[in-house]
Amino acid sequence: MTILWQPSEYQIQQTNLTAYLKTVQAQSGLRLDSYNELHRWSIENPSSFWDSIWKYCDVTADKKGEIIYEPGERFIDAKFFPRARINYTENLLRKNDETDAIIFLSESGYTSRTSRSDLYSQVSRLSRAFVKHGIKPEDRIAACMPNLPETIIGALSSAAIGATFSSCSPDFGEQGILDRFLQIEPKIFICCDGYFYNGKPIDIRDKIARVVSRLPSLEKVIIVPYLSKVLKKELDVSSIKHTCTWDDSMADQGDTEIPYHYSSFNHPLYIMFSSGTTGLPKCIVHGAGGTLLQHMKEHQLHCDIKPGDKVFYYTTCGWMMWNWLVSVLASKATIMLFDGAPFHPGGNVLWDYASSEEITFFGTSAKYIQSMEKQDAKPIITHDLSSLKTIASTGSPLMPENFDFVYNNIKKDVCLSSISGGTDIISCFVLGNPNGPVRRGEIQTAGLGMAIEIWNEEGQSVTGEKGELVCKQPMPCMPVKFWNDEDQQRYLDAYFSRFSDVWAHGDFAEQTVDGGYIIYGRSDATLNPGGVRIGTAEIYRQVEQFEEVIESVAVGQEWEGDTRILLFIVLKTGHELNEALTDKIKKQIRDGTSPRHVPAKIYQVPDIPRTRSGKITELAIRDVIHGREIKNSEALANPESLENFRICYE
Numbered sequence: 001m002t003i004l005w006q007p008s009e010y011q012i013q014q015t016n017l018t019a020y021l022k023t024v025q026a027q028s029g030l031r032l033d034s035y036n037e038l039h040r041w042s043i044e045n046p047s048s049f050w051d052s053i054w055k056y057c058d059v060t061a062d063k064k065g066e067i068i069y070e071p072g073e074r075f076i077d078a079k080f081f082p083r084a085r086i087n088y089t090e091n092l093l094r095k096n097d098e099t100d101a102i103i104f105l106s107e108s109g110y111t112s113r114t115s116r117s118d119l120y121s122q123v124s125r126l127s128r129a130f131v132k133h134g135i136k137p138e139d140r141i142a143a144c145m146p147n148l149p150e151t152i153i154g155a156l157s158s159a160a161i162g163a164t165f166s167s168c169s170p171d172f173g174e175q176g177i178l179d180r181f182l183q184i185e186p187k188i189f190i191c192c193d194g195y196f197y198n199g200k201p202i203d204i205r206d207k208i209a210r211v212v213s214r215l216p217s218l219e220k221v222i223i224v225p226y227l228s229k230v231l232k233k234e235l236d237v238s239s240i241k242h243t244c245t246w247d248d249s250m251a252d253q254g255d256t257e258i259p260y261h262y263s264s265f266n267h268p269l270y271i272m273f274s275s276g277t278t279g280l281p282k283c284i285v286h287g288a289g290g291t292l293l294q295h296m297k298e299h300q301l302h303c304d305i306k307p308g309d310k311v312f313y314y315t316t317c318g319w320m321m322w323n324w325l326v327s328v329l330a331s332k333a334t335i336m337l338f339d340g341a342p343f344h345p346g347g348n349v350l351w352d353y354a355s356s357e358e359i360t361f362f363g364t365s366a367k368y369i370q371s372m373e374k375q376d377a378k379p380i381i382t383h384d385l386s387s388l389k390t391i392a393s394t395g396s397p398l399m400p401e402n403f404d405f406v407y408n409n410i411k412k413d414v415c416l417s418s419i420s421g422g423t424d425i426i427s428c429f430v431l432g433n434p435n436g437p438v439r440r441g442e443i444q445t446a447g448l449g450m451a452i453e454i455w456n457e458e459g460q461s462v463t464g465e466k467g468e469l470v471c472k473q474p475m476p477c478m479p480v481k482f483w484n485d486e487d488q489q490r491y492l493d494a495y496f497s498r499f500s501d502v503w504a505h506g507d508f509a510e511q512t513v514d515g516g517y518i519i520y521g522r523s524d525a526t527l528n529p530g531g532v533r534i535g536t537a538e539i540y541r542q543v544e545q546f547e548e549v550i551e552s553v554a555v556g557q558e559w560e561g562d563t564r565i566l567l568f569i570v571l572k573t574g575h576e577l578n579e580a581l582t583d584k585i586k587k588q589i590r591d592g593t594s595p596r597h598v599p600a601k602i603y604q605v606p607d608i609p610r611t612r613s614g615k616i617t618e619l620a621i622r623d624v625i626h627g628r629e630i631k632n633s634e635a636l637a638n639p640e641s642l643e644n645f646r647i648c649y650e
Helices: 009-014 016-028 035-044 046-056 088-092 116-133 149-160 174-184 205-213 226-231 246-250 288-302 320-331 349-356 366-374 400-409 489-496 536-543 579-592 618-625 639-648
Strands: 003-005 100-106 111-115 140-144 164-168 188-192 194-197 200-203 220-224 243-245 268-273 283-287 310-313 334-339 361-365 390-394 415-418 420-422 427-431 452-455 466-471 503-511 517-522 549-559 562-571 601-604
Touching: 003 400, 003 415, 009 016, 016 035, 016 046, 016 288, 035 046, 046 288, 088 149, 088 288, 088 320, 100 116, 100 149, 111 116, 116 149, 116 246, 140 149, 140 174, 149 164, 149 188, 149 320, 149 334, 164 174, 174 205, 174 283, 188 205, 194 226, 200 226, 205 220, 220 246, 243 246, 268 288, 268 320, 283 288, 288 320, 288 427, 310 320, 310 349, 320 334, 334 349, 349 361, 361 366, 366 390, 366 400, 366 549, 400 415, 452 503, 466 517, 489 503, 517 536, 536 549, 536 562, 536 579, 549 618, 579 601, 618 639
Parallel strands: 100 334, 140 164, 140 188, 164 268, 188 220, 220 243, 310 334, 310 361, 361 390, 390 415, 562 601
Antiparallel strands: 100 111, 194 200, 268 283, 420 427, 452 466, 466 503, 503 517, 549 562
C-alpha cells in the first residue's frame, strides 16, 4: 500500500515511543530493533510490559503491590495489579499550577480557560460536597451534560472519592436517558439548563424535570447554568425536584486538599453504555486502574502526547472518546473542548480553533473528514496548522480517498492515525505509531499489549484475508463487569460466544501484509450474498466517490432463500436518483470491488439513522426492511428517518 507519510529520523528520535523503547532495552537488556519486536515482547511478557508502562508513565498510587499480572481460569478472571491501591483523579491532577488544564469554546462564541490550580480547587470543593451529601465509594453519579469543563470536574470529583460516574449528552430523549440511568440508580444527577446546536439555543429544563421525576434513586440534582449564562438570563429551575445550582453546591466548601479515596485497580470508575439499538443499552463497567493505564499508554506512546500539548477531540459526553480525552490530563497536556455543531457558525470553525489555539492533536470522526471533502475545504491553504502533529479519526472506517484528502488538503507533514476500538474496552485495539509510516487506507498498528489477530471462520489466524478481529489475551482495559449481571452471562455472551475464551470484538477486519489493519465494518452488519462475506465499508468507499452522494448505507435483506444487497443513498440538494446515476453507481461498485458487491436495488432517502454518537446504524435499518420491531428507537439521534426504509418491506 502507498506510503503517504514517513517520520524523519529526527522526528523518530524525539517521540515518547523511542524514549520508552530505550528505557525497556536498558532495564531488560533486550535488543528490540523494531515496533513489531516491541509489540511481540509486550504480549509475550504481560507482567514485564504492564509494569514498564506503570513505571514509564509514572503512575501515582498509595500501593502498587508485587504482583503485576495474575492469569485466571477464564479470560475475564485474569487480574492486573491485584494488590494495588490507586486513585484515578490523583493521577490527572498531579500538576497544580497556573497553566491551562482546560480550554473551552462553544459554537455560541462563549469561551473559558481553566487553570490546573483552579481545576484542582473546583474538584476539591465538589468532591467534598459529594462526601458531605453522603456519597460513598461505588455510589453512582450521573450526568446529562454538554462537553463543558463542568462535566470533567464532575467526573473527576466522582472518581476522587471512589464514586462511579456515567454520562450522556443532552440531546438524548427522555426515554433514552431513563433507559440508561434507571438501570444504575444514581444518587446525584448533574445536568444543564440547555445547550446550543447549529445556531439554536435548546432549553431542556422540561425534559430534565420529567427525567428527575422518574428517577426514584436521586437525592440531589445539580444544575449547570450554561444556556442562561451565555444568554445572560436568570436561571429558573423551580420545576425540577431536589435542585441546587452548580455554584451553590460548592459554596460552603473551602480550598483544601482533595479527600482521595484509594481503591483497587478494578474499582468501578465509569459505567459506559452500548448503543442500545437492539434493546436496553448494556451497562459496561470500567475500572479505574485499567482505564488510566491503557489511556496513558495510548496517549503517550501511540499518540505522542507530551506535557504542554493541546489535545482536541470532537466528541459528546455520550461517546467513549470523551472519557479518553479526559485522561490526557494524566500526561500533563491541555484538554481542548468544543461544544456545538462542527460546521457552525462557519464550515471552518474547528480549524479556526486549531489554528488560533495552536492545537497539537486534532481528533475527529471519519464522517467529519468525508464532509469536509464534500465541501471542498482546504485548511492547508486557509489556516496555519504548523503546531499540528497528529490527526486522529475514528467512529467508522476512514476510506483511502479520505487519507488522500487529509494529506492534500489539511496538512502534509502530519501523522494520520486512524484508530479503532470501542466502548467495550474504552480504548483502542488498533491505532497510531508515531515512529512508523502511514499507508493509504490502513490503520498503522496493533496497540502494545493487545494480543490481536484476524481469524477466519475456522478460528485460524490469517493475514491478507478478511475475518473476525479477536484478542487472545486479557488486557487491563477489559470491562470489570456488566451492571446487574451477577452470573456474568451477558458479559460472556457479548464477547466469547464466537470463539471459546477468546475475545471476539465484532469487527470484520484484515491484517495487511505490511502489518497494518483495515476495518470493513461491524461483523453483525456484514453482507452475505451467496455465502460470501462483504464488509459494508467496501461498498461505501465506491459510492461516496460520487460528488452527488453525501452518504450511503448498505444492508442485506433476506430474499428468495438468499441475501440481496440494498443500497440507500443521500444526495445533495438538486440531485435525483435516476436510471443513469443508478447504472453509474452499480458500475463503479462492480469495477472497484466485485460483481457480488453490486446492490440488487438502490434507493434515494433524505436521511440515514444514526446513534447518538453519530454512527450509522445498519442493524435498525435491517430490522425495518424485514418488518421487525425497532426495540429502542430512543437510542437513535433521528429515529424518524427509519420511515424512509419501510417501502422496502411493505
